[in-house]
Amino acid sequence: MQMYISDIVKNMPEYVFSEFQKKKKDLEEKGVDVIDLGIGAPDLPTPEFIYDILVDEAKRPANHRYSNYNGTLEFRQAVADFYHKHYGVELDPETEVLTLVGSKEGIVHVIQAVINEGDTVLLPDPGYPVYKMGVHLAGGKSVAIPLVHENGYVPDYEKLADEERKDAKLLFLNYPSNPTAATIELETFEQAVEFARKNNIIAVNDSAYNLVTFDDYKAPSILQVEGAKDVAVELGSLSKSFNMTGWRIGFIVGNKDVIKAVATLKSNIDTSQFIPIQKAAAAALRSDLQAVRANNNVFASRMEKLYQSLNEIGLTCERPRGTIFIWAQVPAGFTSASYSNLLLEEAGIIVTPGTAFGSYGEGYVRFSLSVTEDRLDEVIRRLKDLRKPEAK
Numbered sequence: 001m002q003m004y005i006s007d008i009v010k011n012m013p014e015y016v017f018s019e020f021q022k023k024k025k026d027l028e029e030k031g032v033d034v035i036d037l038g039i040g041a042p043d044l045p046t047p048e049f050i051y052d053i054l055v056d057e058a059k060r061p062a063n064h065r066y067s068n069y070n071g072t073l074e075f076r077q078a079v080a081d082f083y084h085k086h087y088g089v090e091l092d093p094e095t096e097v098l099t100l101v102g103s104k105e106g107i108v109h110v111i112q113a114v115i116n117e118g119d120t121v122l123l124p125d126p127g128y129p130v131y132k133m134g135v136h137l138a139g140g141k142s143v144a145i146p147l148v149h150e151n152g153y154v155p156d157y158e159k160l161a162d163e164e165r166k167d168a169k170l171l172f173l174n175y176p177s178n179p180t181a182a183t184i185e186l187e188t189f190e191q192a193v194e195f196a197r198k199n200n201i202i203a204v205n206d207s208a209y210n211l212v213t214f215d216d217y218k219a220p221s222i223l224q225v226e227g228a229k230d231v232a233v234e235l236g237s238l239s240k241s242f243n244m245t246g247w248r249i250g251f252i253v254g255n256k257d258v259i260k261a262v263a264t265l266k267s268n269i270d271t272s273q274f275i276p277i278q279k280a281a282a283a284a285l286r287s288d289l290q291a292v293r294a295n296n297n298v299f300a301s302r303m304e305k306l307y308q309s310l311n312e313i314g315l316t317c318e319r320p321r322g323t324i325f326i327w328a329q330v331p332a333g334f335t336s337a338s339y340s341n342l343l344l345e346e347a348g349i350i351v352t353p354g355t356a357f358g359s360y361g362e363g364y365v366r367f368s369l370s371v372t373e374d375r376l377d378e379v380i381r382r383l384k385d386l387r388k389p390e391a392k
């Protein structure tokens, strides 16, 4: 039988992170004790008070039916209340909040809801690979906004060509940032909103790591910018903040017209998330965030250890104020790929080459903080052993 596969799928490279999982399996089958710092997800469990609600609510037959297409009003109200409490931002839960089945689908769907074939989307480079693939799926054109260390990994809109600015319909931002771990102050969002307004562009901030922050740093929301709702939306996720990656729950908030377009598109694709999951997630957002702080302390302590050691070893990196990543420069003489391969083959350590996030990631690798401190000690030992032959 002849098999038909669409060009759009045929032309999609494999999801970058699934490739690394294959390599890991091959090595483990050979008996190598692989330490995987390539995973972009927290390893800690979901806090107990959250899954207790899921268990209780799952027992009620009334919760077994379809949710509203837009998500339960209870969850959307909890999102609105969260924005009021944490950012001082007012949101109408009926029109300015939409439940997502994880923010990843929201990224893909917001692109399809906003752009036409051939339209330009401005993407952070390095950036989360789903943005680029989402543009590909919508038949759009990606234009990279280079994010470089000298600039603190914030966009320099002046560097865009006039046509790129004119043809653009959407701009993606992601702070706190994956993979660079960059954090910003509200000013960066003010500039983005101004740029979006001037050029008739919708700005999207992906805030997957909004609560994963260290010390006194508090990540701002793009909606805190005056008038942001005219031109901006924000994607939110419970995956990283509450260790709920497998639950598939997130939201999109902000501009009514964009939210409505995404809702219309999604109502023809999915029927929102399981009601007990939305109830548990609502409780998470309404909580005092004690559990989030406890997790952040775990990540902060891992970060401190790895950050200190990497710099000692010669892998230059900055001390992050958030996320579960360290973005480190590879030693002289290496590329992202050659250094990642060396770590994998000679030290059994998986990191993600910076180029997996775009060409401006060249020269960097991303370390994820998703293993225990004991394992990080082992990582540090292996990294030190690795450089000995060179030092002689």
Ligand SMILES: *Cc1c(COP(=O)(O)O)cnc(C)c1O
Pocket (backbone or CB within 6 Å): 040, 101, 102, 103, 104, 105, 128, 174, 178, 206, 208, 236, 237, 238, 239, 240, 245, 248, 249, 250
């Ligand atoms: C993990 C991640 C997501 C996806 O989160 P889900 O809500 O689990 O789909 C989105 N954006 C970035 C930058 C991420 O790292």
